[in-house]
Amino acid sequence: NAGVMQNPRHLVRRRGQEARLRCSPMKGHSHVYWYRQLPEEGLKFMVYLQKENIIDESGMPKERFSAEFPKEGPSILRIQQVVRGDSAAYFCASSPNGLAAYEQYFGPGTRLTVT
Amino acid sequence: GQQVMQIPQYQHVQEGEDFTTYCNSSTTLSNIQWYKQRPGGHPVFLIQLVKSGEVKKQKRLTFQFGEAKKNSSLHITATQTTDVGTYFCAGIPPGGYNKLIFGAGTRLAVHP
Numbered sequence: 001n002a003g004v005m006q007n008p009r010h011l012v013r014r015r016g017q018e019a020r021l022r023c024s025p026m027k028g029h030s031h032v033y034w035y036r037q038l039p040e041e042g043l044k045f046m047v048y049l050q051k052e053n054i055i056d057e058s059g060m061p062k063e064r065f066s067a068e069f070p071k072e073g074p075s076i077l078r079i080q081q082v083v084r085g086d087s088a089a090y091f092c093a094s095s096p097n098g099l100a101a102y103e104q105y106f107g108p109g110t111r112l113t114v115t
Numbered sequence: 116g117q118q119v120m121q122i123p124q125y126q127h128v129q130e131g132e133d134f135t136t137y138c139n140s141s142t143t144l145s146n147i148q149w150y151k152q153r154p155g156g157h158p159v160f161l162i163q164l165v166k167s168g169e170v171k172k173q174k175r176l177t178f179q180f181g182e183a184k185k186n187s188s189l190h191i192t193a194t195q196t197t198d199v200g201t202y203f204c205a206g207i208p209p210g211g212y213n214k215l216i217f218g219a220g221t222r223l224a225v226h227p
Contacts, residue, residue, distance in 0.1 A: 041219055041220075042121075042218055043205075044217070045214055048213075091157055091158070093158075095213055097213075098213050102213055106150075106158045107157060108156075109157050
């Protein structure tokens with residue numbers, strides 16, 4: 001049973017370009033969470049999605065960031081017009097249920113570097 | 116907003132010594148989870164605590180949830196080099212769904 005998959009694992013973008021990060025949850029999981037981790041820091045919640053719905057985007061910056069989880073295909077975290085401060089590791093996690101009783105399974109992360 | 120504080124930030128121990136990391140929330144939590152992240156890796160779930168005053172053990176690891184459900188600790192007995200990594204607590208605020216508020220983590224270094 002494949003775990004949570006993220007691609008690309010490493011992404012380099014120049015300032016002003018767009019970054020697209022993909023996440024395929026574990027089989028049978030319909031709940032996806034995105035987190036950002038700056039070097040030497042903990043993970044910061046960004047957004048929680050179910051299929052075709054954004055449930056909580058309270059951790060997303062108001063501009064340039066967007067997320068989706070379409071009916072078919074992976075969840076996408078999109079960062080437009082990247083800046084150096086966007087350089088971080090972005091982790092996606094999935095769970096079978098959104099209730100608090102369930103652990104989250106994390107993907108390997110995408111390390112974004114903005115030059 | 117809700118915050119989860121974790122101390123210490125770093126801990127260096129000799130192999131065989133014990134290690135403890137502490138987690139405190141600014142508000143009452145529904146549940147608390149603990150994760151371990153190896154250098155360059157991703158967080159891996161260790162355990163979840165739900166009940167007030169709960170204590171759970173996994174081999175050399177002991178996890179506690181405070182009576183007020185605002186603090187938690189992880190204690191490792193007789194550390195080994197395989198324990199190296201960063202240990203994160205993650206609180207789930209009351210309200211239903213599984214939104215994790217992570218502490219900053221404690222980075223453990225074990226010297227042989």
